[in-house]
Amino acid sequence: MRLRAETASDGVTERLFTVGDAPGAVWAPEGAAGPRPLVLLGHGGGGHKTAPPIVARARGYVTGHGFAVAALDAPGWGGRPVPAEFEPFNAEIDELEAAGKPLGDVFARRGVVAASLAIPEWRAAIDALTALDWIGAGQPIGYWGVSLGCAIGLPLVAAEPRIRAAVLGLMGHKTLAEVAAQLTVPVEFVLQWDDELVPRASGLALFDAIGSATKTLHANPGRHADVPAFEVDSSERFFARHLLG
Amino acid sequence: MRLRAETASDGVTERLFTVGDAPGAVWAPEGAAGPRPLVLLGHGGGGHKTAPPIVARARGYVTGHGFAVAALDAPGWGGRPVPAEFEPFNAEIDELEAAGKPLGDVFARRGVVAASLAIPEWRAAIDALTALDWIGAGQPIGYWGVSLGCAIGLPLVAAEPRIRAAVLGLMGHKTLAEVAAQLTVPVEFVLQWDDELVPRASGLALFDAIGSATKTLHANPGRHADVPAFEVDSSERFFARHLLG
Numbered sequence: 001m002r003l004r005a006e007t008a009s010d011g012v013t014e015r016l017f018t019v020g021d022a023p024g025a026v027w028a029p030e031g032a033a034g035p036r037p038l039v040l041l042g043h044g045g046g047g048h049k050t051a052p053p054i055v056a057r058a059r060g061y062v063t064g065h066g067f068a069v070a071a072l073d074a075p076g077w078g079g080r081p082v083p084a085e086f087e088p089f090n091a092e093i094d095e096l097e098a099a100g101k102p103l104g105d106v107f108a109r110r111g112v113v114a115a116s117l118a119i120p121e122w123r124a125a126i127d128a129l130t131a132l133d134w135i136g137a138g139q140p141i142g143y144w145g146v147s148l149g150c151a152i153g154l155p156l157v158a159a160e161p162r163i164r165a166a167v168l169g170l171m172g173h174k175t176l177a178e179v180a181a182q183l184t185v186p187v188e189f190v191l192q193w194d195d196e197l198v199p200r201a202s203g204l205a206l207f208d209a210i211g212s213a214t215k216t217l218h219a220n221p222g223r224h225a226d227v228p229a230f231e232v233d234s235s236e237r238f239f240a241r242h243l244l245g
Numbered sequence: 246m247r248l249r250a251e252t253a254s255d256g257v258t259e260r261l262f263t264v265g266d267a268p269g270a271v272w273a274p275e276g277a278a279g280p281r282p283l284v285l286l287g288h289g290g291g292g293h294k295t296a297p298p299i300v301a302r303a304r305g306y307v308t309g310h311g312f313a314v315a316a317l318d319a320p321g322w323g324g325r326p327v328p329a330e331f332e333p334f335n336a337e338i339d340e341l342e343a344a345g346k347p348l349g350d351v352f353a354r355r356g357v358v359a360a361s362l363a364i365p366e367w368r369a370a371i372d373a374l375t376a377l378d379w380i381g382a383g384q385p386i387g388y389w390g391v392s393l394g395c396a397i398g399l400p401l402v403a404a405e406p407r408i409r410a411a412v413l414g415l416m417g418h419k420t421l422a423e424v425a426a427q428l429t430v431p432v433e434f435v436l437q438w439d440d441e442l443v444p445r446a447s448g449l450a451l452f453d454a455i456g457s458a459t460k461t462l463h464a465n466p467g468r469h470a471d472v473p474a475f476e477v478d479s480s481e482r483f484f485a486r487h488l489l490g
Contacts (some may be wrong), residue, residue, distance in 0.1 A: 060458035134469070204449070207464070216473070228461070230486065234479070241475065
């Protein structure tokens with residue numbers, strides 16, 4: 001892990017880092033010392049590790065509960081080179097866009113490939129981050145990610161026992177049902193009632209498929225990108241409920 | 246309105262009252278003076294105005310945000326005489342129970358009659374409560390009620406412009422879809438994923454039918470009575486969002 005110099009504002013530090021090829025950012029309370037729970041943020045398609053909604057969410061989690069928060073650029077986003085594995089999907093996306101056809105299905109299929117590339121990067125980042133003395137290895141970890149962040153995060157959470165709670169959503173049943181059944185940790189699942197990329201029935205079916213005994217569905221009217229701001233606060237309370245003692 | 250003597254514990258006052266034939270209870274911060282938002286609580290079937298979960302919810306709303314909170318016994322519950330209008334439904338319930346058949350449908354149909362009796366009582370109670378100088382007439386009002394409390398509350402909220410936000414749920418589409426379309430205020434709708442009284446599709450269809458632009462669905466695994474405790478906190482934040490300035 002290469003950790004860059006920290007910057008601080010309004011009581012929150014931000015440090016950029018790289019783990020292998022993956023650029024990341026980690027936020028913590030200014031002067032943080034000693035172990036604390038870590039929340040991982042998986043950005044959506046078109047986003048990146050320091051996109052404004054990611055930074056705002058990270059700062060809120062830090063100031064609200066003293067969590068450490070980390071984000072990674074997913075393979076192919078945030079200025080990272082587009083993986084060769086994405087090329088057939090991206091060609092299909094170009095064709096569908098030109099024809100004015102829906103993109104949700106190909107986004108979900110590309111997400112499966114993105115997950116296969118991103119999961120080892122996230123696990124290396126967890127190793128490196130939990131080695132820092134102001135995060136520590138014994139604390140519970142949470143994961144937040146919707147849309148692409150769910151396509152990557154859902155199988156990550158299933159594979160990674162250090163992650164104890166997850167906020168997921170804005171993805172459908174087709175590519176994720178099998179791995180969803182393997183989840184055991186508490187899940188808050190976000191669904192947009194009028195999602196133009198994920199059919200309502202597919203999103204509801206994915207929530208239904210999640211194996212966790214503790215899971216809660218939050219559905220709101222509006223399109224894919226219109227998740228209301230109060231769901232940020234709700235996710236923070238969810239992590240407080242499940243990551244703090 | 247006949248208001249009985251107040252009792253107080255842990256900073257919360259409780260006063261029993263009657264408005265017409267309806268027995269009620271109202272809670273407020275000890276020493277409350279001046280206007281404050283009012284939250285109305287509609288108990289479920291088998292409950293009453295001072296059932297332990299109602300009192301706990303009321304006390305939480307009072308201590309959390311300084312709200313006044315009021316509950317009424319619904320017609321036929323809390324020791325009130327069973328209305329003659331309930332008799333055919335109650336006979337049907339006895340037959341279905343003896344046959345081990347599901348009761349959700351008859352509960353919903355009896356709820357329509359309960360609402361027609363309860364709505365004038367609630368409106369009279371609002372008149373009386375908002376005349377108290379420690380509640381006042383100019384403040385927004387919220388309504389919480391699920392199951393029977395939704396059967397009564399959903400048409401009450403549609404009819405009563407003083408109610409500005411509502412938490413509803415645990416009821417289905419069949420008897421309430423038409424009036425749900427008339428709702429305009431923010432709604433948080435609670436649904437149990439494995440509800441033995443309300444089929445999942447019927448609950449989802451009722452959420453879909455709600456006309457309000459701002460509505461949010463909270464679905465959790467489990468049976469009708471198994472709504473998780475964290476939904477109490479969520480409802481409190483919902484009322485804080487919509488009733489406080």
